[in-house]
Amino acid sequence: MRVAISYPPIVNEQGQVAMVSQNRNVQYFVKPTFLMPIIHAQAATWLRDIGVEIKWDDGNAKQIPYDQWYTELLAWRPDMVILESTTPVMKFYWRLIDKLKADLPQCIVVMTGYHSMRMPEETLANSAVDVVILSNHIDFVLHRFVPYVGEHDHWRTSCDIEGLHIRVDEKTTRSTGTFRRVEVLDIAPDVDRDLVDWKRYAYENGNFLQTPGTYATSVIRDCTFGKCTFCRYNGPDLTFSVRSIEKSLDEYQRLIEDYGVKEIFDDSGVWYRGEQARAFARGIIDRGLHKRGVYFGINTRFGYLDEETIALLGKANFRFILVGLEASDTETLNRLHKGYLPEQAYKNLEWYTKYGLHPHLTIMVGYYWQNREMLDLTINTVRDMMFKGIARTLQVTYCTPLDYTPYHRECIEQGQMLTDDYDDFDMSRIIVKTPLPPAAYAEAIRKMYGVALHPRFIMRQARFLASGRKRDWQFMFTYSWRALRRVRNHIYNLTEASQE
């Protein structure tokens, strides 16, 4: 079997590239950020390990034109093409699949991603796709499914591997049931960095203060909490699973010693907590990896890491800590099922900063209930956190209902959507009814990003230099130009592009 795991270059009319990876929010960027799609990379590794011929085919990361990407894919003559999608690019993918099936009728096209996972019938109805995978554990599904297809001519009717929606013939589709099992993650192999051209993802990524950086094989699939209504890691069929600490430490050591990686980020929805987090940090220290000049980064939630754990992370040379501050008012936090209290955010940020970590806030605006008071509270809280120096960087996006998350369904059920055209879901504009005009949310974004240029913020960053920490000097003098460029990029995408 010849299997291509493909990410076509998707470029909009402004020449911006759609970043579709990690099952994360798709946004168009002039200067793209390259995120390695970890689970698909594990799938590629696993399939290769069982003898499947793999084409790692990320047209975005290769920075090649669409036509070149498509021609090369056809020339390779794959038996199977695996795609990953999300709401804003569904229509693009449906057109692509139809063209692919016309040009390569025998090729099996498999759709993955949270949108099609939630709405498999839709993709089967709107395209000639052969299979939709109903799980984000695509590596666990594919390592069974691909050999099965190779061994069974009548796989469309006989295959009973869970988590598939299969086109049987022109009129019939069938489901093999929900993929809901809890997997032992250690079964899945570490990402083979060479197979997936890891250096293509090693430089253009705002999460890295030092390069080359890379994403670790995630220690947790889905989310230990998994209840935030806007998030894809939410659903009764999703139950998080955890990778063993030792296996992950082995990978970190290999990345540092064999690949010369300078920064490692684990993009698990939420990283370890409690004793597991401490054991990991102790493992880094015991192996001496904290003295190699390499930084480590994670996603976490407010309320998850206590001071003792954060202190240990600081000692182990963790730096980047990405945490969602979706809003600052209690009502919004309740509606989003965030599971923490506003005061916990301050306390946690103070701890992160005390132990030398660089907290990065991810903020959203434009909830269909967000009034002036709520919006101002969020703006003022974010500015206060940045001026106090307890948050170092931030990103702000419009909260866009996507992928039939609970928030998306809630917006539909309550008649809050302004559009049902998936092309409009690219996060460049407000697509729900809001109490304030869209310009108010765009202005809020400008105000929050504008903090980066504010003298109070710059002065606070200068005061960090007194700590003598290398990372603070790097942040001030090496990273700032890159950050400013990204700020400009974000502001353009979220406030200017939508008005063109």
Next chain:
Amino acid sequence: MNTTSAKWLVLANDFIRDDTFVIRTERHGFAFIPGQHVTLGLEGAGINREYSIYSGCNDDYLEFIVKIHPGSDSATALGALKPGAAVALAGPYGAFHLPPDFNTSTPVWFFAAGVGIAPFRSIIRSTPDIDYHIVHGVREAADAYGRHFYDPTRHLTCCSRLSDGDFHGRVTVWLQQNIIPCNALVFICGSANMVADTYECLRTQGLHSDQLLTEVFF
């Protein structure tokens, strides 16, 4: 109403084992579906933790069963709280509960490990007319928290360390010797490994994934 508040007072806090306690708090009309969980932490502590609700939806208080694992500062601190102390609570969360269209004639099987019994007690306490069976995996019979609460003909302990329960061995060993009705709705709650292993046993018996609901405690 579903809410967050920094002022939920502790009404009682009783250790039922050396490392396990039941903490009871005010309820203030807090609405939940039996089987759901909340986040619970000390007031102003900066950290919280998810705990399934142990009490029923008709009780005028909330209860949580908490096991203190080595290095668990949050649970240790909760265990030290005296009546009158305040906790921070948010929620409820989760879809680990009976489905809205549940037919009470459907047999329900609950598989729990340790304090993973909590959501099942809440469900049974709230809907006692369901046709349920509990298989509770513990180290020894004394760990079968609140066993007296359940109908003894519907409750079975699998003891992995001592042989003082109904069955000596893990839940998965018991499952190799016993068949679950093919039309059962099955809930599994415990550690990740317990959930994965139990799930696998039930799939091997022919139960469909749509019949199996899981909640991992961590």
